[in-house]
Amino acid sequence: MTSRITLLGATGYTGGLVLEALPRQGVRPTIAGRNPAALTALAEDSGGLDHVVVDAARPDDLRKHLGHGDVLITTVGPFGRYGFPVAQAAADAGAHYLDSTGEVGFVRALHARHHQRAREAGAVMLPAFGYDYVPGVLAAALALREAGPSAHAVDIGYFASGPLARGISQGTRTTMRDGLTLPSPRRQHHRLVDERTASRVRRFTVRGRSRSAFLVSGTEVLFLPEEFPTLEAVTVYNGWFPALSRPLSLYSALVSAAKRLPAGGRIADVLTSPVLLGPPGGPDAALRARIPSHVVAVASGTQGAGPLAEVHLMGPNPLQPHRRTPRLGRRPARDRSRRHPRCRRAHHRLRCRHPPPGVRRTRTRHGLTCGSGVLQTEFPAAGAGSVAVRNRRVSPVRCCRAR
Numbered sequence: 001m002t003s004r005i006t007l008l009g010a011t012g013y014t015g016g017l018v019l020e021a022l023p024r025q026g027v028r029p030t031i032a033g034r035n036p037a038a039l040t041a042l043a044e045d046s047g048g049l050d051h052v053v054v055d056a057a058r059p060d061d062l063r064k065h066l067g068h069g070d071v072l073i074t075t076v077g078p079f080g081r082y083g084f085p086v087a088q089a090a091a092d093a094g095a096h097y098l099d100s101t102g103e104v105g106f107v108r109a110l111h112a113r114h115h116q117r118a119r120e121a122g123a124v125m126l127p128a129f130g131y132d133y134v135p136g137v138l139a140a141a142l143a144l145r146e147a148g149p150s151a152h153a154v155d156i157g158y159f160a161s162g163p164l165a166r167g168i169s170q171g172t173r174t175t176m177r178d179g180l181t182l183p184s185p186r187r188q189h190h191r192l193v194d195e196r197t198a199s200r201v202r203r204f205t206v207r208g209r210s211r212s213a214f215l216v217s218g219t220e221v222l223f224l225p226e227e228f229p230t231l232e233a234v235t236v237y238n239g240w241f242p243a244l245s246r247p248l249s250l251y252s253a254l255v256s257a258a259k260r261l262p263a264g265g266r267i268a269d270v271l272t273s274p275v276l277l278g279p280p281g282g283p284d285a286a287l288r289a290r291i292p293s294h295v296v297a298v299a300s301g302t303q304g305a306g307p308l309a310e311v312h313l314m315g316p317n318p319l320q321p322h323r324r325t326p327r328l329g330r331r332p333a334r335d336r337s338r339r340h341p342r343c344r345r346a347h348h349r350l351r352c353r354h355p356p357p358g359v360r361r362t363r364t365r366h367g368l369t370c371g372s373g374v375l376q377t378e379f380p381a382a383g384a385g386s387v388a389v390r391n392r393r394v395s396p397v398r399c400c401r402a403r
Helices: 013-024 036-045 059-063 079-093 104-120 134-150 170-180 220-227 242-259 264-276
Strands: 005-008 030-033 051-053 071-074 096-099 153-160 183-188 191-196 201-206 209-216 233-238 293-300 307-315 329-332 362-364 367-369 373-378 389-394
Touching: 005 013, 013 170, 030 036, 036 051, 059 079, 071 079, 079 096, 079 104, 104 183, 104 220, 134 153, 134 220, 134 293, 134 307, 153 201, 153 209, 153 220, 170 242, 170 264, 183 209, 183 220, 191 242, 201 233, 201 242, 201 293, 209 242, 220 233, 242 264
Parallel strands: 005 030, 005 071, 030 051, 071 096, 153 233
Antiparallel strands: 153 293, 183 191, 183 233, 201 209, 209 233, 293 307, 307 389, 329 373, 362 367, 373 389
């Protein structure tokens, strides 16, 4: 029997983006939700998709629509409030599970409750399988591999540019509000340590400029040490609003102090309510196109030491579904010598330079060995002009393949 892909939350903003992207991959999902009228209308508008009415708060209700080997995609959040019954239904059915959460506390609890059961059933659980936190894990893994065994710490920063204040969805604002009242876990000395959100502020170099970012939670602290056992420290930062990083640090301290007072929960809700201000739904395609993303990972020998490797991933808007697999290209980031005439791969935005005196130019399976300095790798990604970039110090630099 053919496995079925079920999308829960298709009538919401993020679910709608996923629903737009799946048919481009040749997938016709079954859409699920609790509003019969909205589901029926959406199914008809989407070319007659199958649809089922379920109550996501009742695992048994969802479970009867899932079979072993099916795939369940859910975008219904905040996940700490609504996600556990959905994950339980997938684990009970032996269905593969994917979600778009950015809530690390939910991911930790999900792993503890359902990971082993799903694994025994031959299913895979992939929480936080979106902008939170795939690019951060990818950037950090590339940086740590480039740095080698001498790297014991990595810092990851998430950035975006453009009119971001108008480009955040309602669900993201709700998650951000909840995050201000919750601790952010860091990996320190091989252990998870909960710290106050925004209690740390760090500067990253983004597109040639120094930008501030504040401490947030991220699943990088959970998953990277499994791949890199010698990794002692992992810290995640958010730099969406660099100018507000320091004020937010003070603001989170105020919220944290308020929570310790009688009726502190209600006081914290009032203090964080401005985060929810904004239009319902989320940005349209035109606005998303004006807000590209940039993720940085810096690997070092110890926390706060100089970088051993630095990776930059640049791509489309965090809410923009990716349409194709990234391709790989290379160019040296810093070299003022003149361009080599045989390097013509402009569609990869590559530049190859003459080697300095005394450096021999040779061919490798990666391309033309040519010079020394910082290697910057670009991965053209979904959306116009979107690339992922990594920098590393090498000698000599392997540039683009000469024709």
